[in-house]
Amino acid sequence: MAAITEGHVPTIAIEGARKQRGNLTQARIRWMVLAVVLGLGLVSGRLVQLGMAETDQTIEGQTRDAITATRPPILDRNGLEMAVDIRVPSLYAEPRRIIDVEEAVRELRTVLPDLDEDWLRDRLTGDQGFVWVKRELTPAIQEAVMRLGIPGIDFITESKRFYPGMNEAAHILGSTNVDNQGIAGIERHMDTESVALLQELGLARGNALTPVELSVDMRVQHVLHEQLMDAMTRYQAVAAAGVMLDIHTGEVIALASVPDFNPNEPATALVKDTFNRITSGIFEPGSIFKTVTMAGALDSGAVAITDEFDARYGIRFGRYTIDDFHGKHRILALPEVYKYSSNIGTIRVMQAMGKDNYRAFLSRMKFDKRVEFELPEMRVPTVPDSFSEVGAATASFGHGLSVSPLHMATAYAAFVNGGNYIAPTLYKRDIAEAEALYERVLRPETSAYLRYLMRLNAISTGGSGSRMNKAAQGYRVGGKTGTAEKVVDGRYSSSKVTNFFASAFPLDNPRYTMVIMVDEPKAENAQSGTTAGWNAGTLTGRVVQRVAPMLGIAPDFSEAVDQQIVPAEVRQLYPEGF
C-alpha cells in the first residue's frame, strides 16, 4: 500500500516490489495452509489413536463386570431371605506401581499374617497391571490396609453370596464359588437356567434382580433339620435325612440331609458323607415299598381290599425261604398284611397281580428313572429291567432295588392325592399350574384305600406307626415303616439297617407327605429297638407335632374323622373299621 501512495517513483522497482510482495504473500499463504493441514492432521491422528486404543477391562482373565456381577436373592415361600448378596472388599495390587516390594510385603503381612511371604513377594514383583492379593475381606481389614498407605495396593468391591440360614438349607441352596457362580444345589440350577445368561448380557448388575422364590418354608425346614440333628445324637445314627412335599402341587416344603455343610464355606461341602441323601443317595427302601405293591395290586383290580392271604408259612424260592419278621403265621386280610408288614402276604399280593404287571407299575410310577427335579445332584435308581420270580418277590417288600427317598416321597404324594403323579419342584407352583402337569397313575378309589391303610397302620394296635402317632396325636398322620437291612460283606446284616418312615397328613384331607430316613441307628435306650418305628417313626411324629400348626393344620381328636376314611367294603367286614 505504501508503494501505491508513492506514485512518482521510477517504475521497475515498483513492479518488482509488487511482484515480490505478491510472491511473498502467496508463499505465506502456502505455509499457513501447510501449518493448518499439519495441525489438523495431528489432531485427527490423535483422535484415531484414541479411538484405536483398547483399555484393558479384564482382571486376570475376567471382565471387571463379571466380578461385580450379582445374583438374585433367594427367598423362602414366606419371603424370608435364604441367600443374599453382600458387597465385600477384595485386595489387589498393581505391581508396576509398587516402589518398594520388600516394604509392601512386610507391611501387608502385619495385617494379613496368613499370607505366605515368598508367595506374596513373587506376586508383587513384576510389571503386571493387576494381581489379586486376597479376595473377600472384611471392612475392618480394608480399613487397616488403607491405613498402611502402600502405593499400588487398592481394593475393589466384589459381590459375595451369603446364606443367613447357615447349614439349615445347605442341600437345597448348594453354594457358589469365589467368582459368584453356582457350583451346587439350586444356585447351580439357577445358573444353567437364567442367571448366567443375564450376567453374560451384562444385565445382572446392582440390586435390581427379581428375587427367586422357592417353595421351601424355612420354619418347617428348621424343625426338620433340628430333629434330624437330634436323631444323629439320640440314635447315634450315621446319617439322617428327610423331605416333605405338598402332595397337590409337588412343592418341596422342606428337604434336609445330615451330615451337611455350611454353604458360606464351600470347602466344607467336600467333606466325606455330606452328600444329599434325599436326591443323590439311593437305598433299598424296605417295607415302605409295600405301599407301592399294595397300590399297584389294588389299582389293577387283581386284589380287593377285603381279600385274605395265606401267611402261615414262609415262601420257598429254591434254597431261600422268605419269612416274616415277628410274623403272625396265620391267614391275614389285606389291611392286616399292611399293618403287620407281612413279607409273605405282600409277596402273595404281588403274585396276584403278576410280576410283569408289577414291573410295569413301577415304570408307571417312574421308579426306574431319575426324578425330574431342579437339583443337579441326582442319581439314577437301580431297578432291574425285568423281574425273576424271586426278584419280584423281594422287590414287593423293597429289597433288590434301590431308589432315592425323593422317589418314595413323590410316589406317596401320588398315592394320597387321588392318584396323580406330580414331579416335585423347589420353585413356587400353584395348584392350577400343577394340575396341568398331573399324570394319572392310580384310580381315585385306590388312593382312598391307601389313605385308609396308612392311617390304619398308625392307629390300630400292633400297627408299626403307632409310636409315631403317639407324638402327633390329633394331626391324623398315617404312614409305613421300612427297616431295610444293609448288605455287609455280601450278606444282609440284621444289625446294620437303614430305617424309613413314609407318611402323609392330615389323612382325612391329605396335604403333605414326608419321608424320613435314619441310617444305621442304635437303640435309644435298653427298652427301645432299632426298627424304623422306634426312630424314623417317632422322629416323624415329633416333626409333624411341631410343623402342623405352622402349616395351618388344627388338631382334631374326634374319632369320626378317622372313621370316615374307612372304605365301605371294609366296614361291612369289620364294623369298627379296624
Added chain:
Amino acid sequence: MIRNLNIFLLFVSVVMLAGVYALKFSIEGTASARTALATQIEDQEGQLSLLKADWAVLNQPGHIDPIIKRHQEELAIGPVQQEQFGAFTALPMRPAKPDTAAMDALFAAISEGIDPIDAILEMEVIE
C-alpha cells in the same frame, strides 16, 4: 469499519474463550461431584447389603429358636401343644335370654356407689 469489526471479534473471542473455560471447569467440578456421589452410593449400598444380611440372619428360625430355648423356663413358653387348640364349635352357646334380675341388681349397686369391679381390682392389686 473493518477495524471496529476486528476489535469486536477479538472481544467476542476473548469472552467466548473465558466462557468455554468456565464451562469446562464447572463440568469438571460436576463430574467430580458425581464421582463422589457414585462412590458414596456404592459405599452405602455395600453397607445396606450387610445390614440386610444381618436382618436376614436375625430373622432366621434357626437364629430365633436357640434364644427361645434359652429363655424357655423364665418365660414359661414352649412349642404349642395339641390341647391348646380350640374350635368355634367348642364355645358354649349364648344363654337363651339375658339374666335381667342380675343386671338390675348390678345397676342398683352401682347407683349406690358400690362398684363390684373395684373389689376385684383391690383383690388382685392391679393398679
